[in-house]
Amino acid sequence: MTRPAIQTVDVPLGERAYQIHIGGGLLARAAEWVAPVLRGREIFLAVDANAMEPHGRTLAEALRPLGRVEIAIIPPGEESKCVAQLDALWDRLSGARFGRNAAVVAVGGGVTGDLVGFAAASYLRGVDFIQVPTTLLAMVDSSVGGKTGINNRHGKNLLGAFWQPRLVLADTDTLATLPMGERIAALAEIIKYGVIYDAELFRWLEANIAALRDLQPAAIAHAVRRSCAIKADVVTQDERESGLRQILNFGHTVGHAIENVAGYGTLRHGEAIAVGMIVESALGLGHGPAWTTAEHQRLVALIAAAGLPTMLPAGLDLTLPQLFAAASSDKKNRGTGTKYIVPRALGTVEAVTIADDVVAPLLLAAGAKP
């Protein structure tokens, strides 16, 4: 199998513009891309414990010729997105006397990127940040767009900053060891991009979903590149989420409510979003000729073909009152009623506020309890 060429996506955010490089074997060659953006000779690698061998080590060795490299290990799991881990990173950075020209590099999945990105945003009021996502979900979603943050006992991502990376290196070779369940869950976000922004990507996914599940390099590279390009396009138009950016939330109002009520970690994020997309897709039916039962059924079929759930798993008893309470307290809905992103056509969505009694039967159909 020939290895596809390295592909680059530009994120044209003015003075915060950056590039995303996608392909195999990037880590060992990382200095090629890091050197041009490095302001000083100080590099702080914060690495998910599960990504340290071999990825963290490969990257550390590749970057050592550029200057001092310190390594911090982040415990895996969502629990690490907490103030204690943030404080530990602050302590490591300041104890090792990193200066304003330092570059902080996150190596791992979304948890690592979100936590370490917030540390970079706030250390010395902001130092350079580089994302090295090693999961498919992080490559197509959290590593692009500049959202960083941690959780507290009142909710997810309540504390953080908008802080754009200076560079994203998505080495698709790191996906080889990713468990099948994680690969599949990430497909939910890729399918989302097709629905919200790119009918052509949606059709490509219908034809290539098996190749993606099998991690065929050319298919993975294409899906990651298109996903990053779409997210970059949306983020460029609305960096701080005051309007357009909310379309990225398709499937997430319901999906977050499911995760919240079920307890984070009960389902994978992508699994909850898959069910959420089906509910929110149905909310878009009956409002025009371009999103009909036929399009809705194609989405359900694609989700199923990806290996994602189309309903809540049996035995998971989530009630309507629980789900509505969670949806209305979602960060993005605080004080604004419950907003959903619904399709108008393949590649076009719209934000609408919808009453609970309209949503209820769809949640019941998806397996929620009364």
Add this chain to the structure above:
Amino acid sequence: MTRPAIQTVDVPLGERAYQIHIGGGLLARAAEWVAPVLRGREIFLAVDANAMEPHGRTLAEALRPLGRVEIAIIPPGEESKCVAQLDALWDRLSGARFGRNAAVVAVGGGVTGDLVGFAAASYLRGVDFIQVPTTLLAMVDSSVGGKTGINNRHGKNLLGAFWQPRLVLADTDTLATLPMGERIAALAEIIKYGVIYDAELFRWLEANIAALRDLQPAAIAHAVRRSCAIKADVVTQDERESGLRQILNFGHTVGHAIENVAGYGTLRHGEAIAVGMIVESALGLGHGPAWTTAEHQRLVALIAAAGLPTMLPAGLDLTLPQLFAAASSDKKNRGTGTKYIVPRALGTVEAVTIADDVVAPLLLAAGAKP
């Protein structure tokens, strides 16, 4: 005594532009200025415990017609600029389910403004922030410019964000209860503005320093307005401190080193800065016709007339190696050699890197030990 009219300084930072209002009796009328900038109906007042009665209460009552007002009390003192207090504010904000349209208001001195400003910058990735400084130092310095932050065991202000307020309300009536020592210490920063930017302000201070010490309202209002206007001017040209803004650091390389070695709180910030200005002023001698011993002596005389120290207090044994180690590890000097801001003329300064052996005799003359 007639009360001077309320004065306004514009800080023209593009889409982050804001106004500073200065005068007596502003707190009771705060709704006039807060209402136009408020996005929602949620107000979170974080108040220094010492400022709660009567200032916090007056403000809360003035703002209650605009919406829900929650009050958090901040323990007084520099120790409150810590991750535990930040986390407590995050917990209060999220526990009370404040949304993205909330306004967070800091009432107190620099400690409160820095801590609460960072909480506002990071809650939900940033909500609106209003500064209500109740000390002279906060009015002329920390409430303007958008620097927020907390300390950790490795240093001061190492963690934080650039986050501009939407509004600053400097009610000069709140200064009536300010202890004489605090008033005097704040004069150091006002004198600094004269040296670095405004020869006319310097001459005005030479003529009016006694009126300022006595808190004569017209004198206070003039000094606060000019100081805010100068700081706003500098910050507008260099919001994120990549160049010009460092001139605000005149007196602070040595001053911070003194505070750091003596232990924070041993001297007031303004007292350390006064001694620092004298040392750094002397570093500017001999480099041109416009900063001569005559100008240096005028600065020393003005500092003395303000009631500020011109030397380290007897009994405070700070050694040269301690001071140089602290100066070179200052956040702004990390990895760049030791930089000082030195005068070139009254109203003009320049950043220069100077070797320790040139600085040593001046520190000894100021009372340091070998």
